[in-house]
Amino acid sequence: MRMSEGVEWALHTCANLAWVEPGDAVPAARLAAVFGLPAAYLNKQLQALARAGILTSTSGPRGGFRLARAPEAISALDVVVAIEGAEDAFRCARILADSPWGDPAVDYRATCAISQTMRRAELAWRRELAGQSIADIVGAVERRNPGTGERLRRWLTAARA
Template sequence: MRMSEGVEWGLHCCVALGWIGQDEVVSTARLAAKFGLPAAYLNKSLQALVRAGILVSSAGPKGGFRLARAPARITLLEVVDAIEGQEAAFRCTEIRRNGEGAAPPAECRRPCAIASAMRGAEAAWRKELSRQTIAMVMDKAPRSAAERTVRWHAFA
């Protein structure tokens, strides 16, 4: 499974906004400059996070983004789903029913073993991401990263 880089960008922005403080607003341009990202593309990820209720945006010269709720109440899965969508990673098209080696109809009444295995793996992956929060990532990151982010914001 491959996720878009927007997931990484969104997660890093959420962590940075968490360190800066829930009431602080940061523009797309500033966040893009902090991480060396293209602002137009980053903005698409940030807008997806707004639609999901993870970020709040404000317009105007002092506008930007801030966390919509405490970092401990934002899961990694929410960020992934906001940017990637909730569609299953694996789509079974039942190819076992096709071609010269097609399975008999009676065998196809049971779920495909491959689809079951893939769905189980994805469920485990999603469950683990739902257990992890932005606050947990913030706590695991080096203290120096948090300090650099706070200094960077202070000199805006």
């Protein structure tokens, strides 16, 4: 079980965008340059975030991406779901239905004890992620390393008018 690397990029990029002025859009290429990431591929991930309503995108000169809403209103879970999809990692294939005494009419996703156990664990995971917002993350970083936001904002908007 391996989470897409795009999740890490997306979370870091959302945090970066939380630092720039709300009105300013930053191109994917510049956001990628922060970490030396392949620009086109990061762009693809940001597209997913835009489709999920986390970012808004603008084409043309002075275009780019910006947060669609306040950092307080974007949870880590929102970002993970946008990249990885909403489906659970564990997918009950209802193999109980294939056993000699299995009933094809029963929805084993709801009754199978194993499925329930796995689901409970995933819910705990989701709850934890839902409780952390981009604002929380940004705040923690600023508290540990004061000045990070200011430095990043300047770097991201350096070559701008």
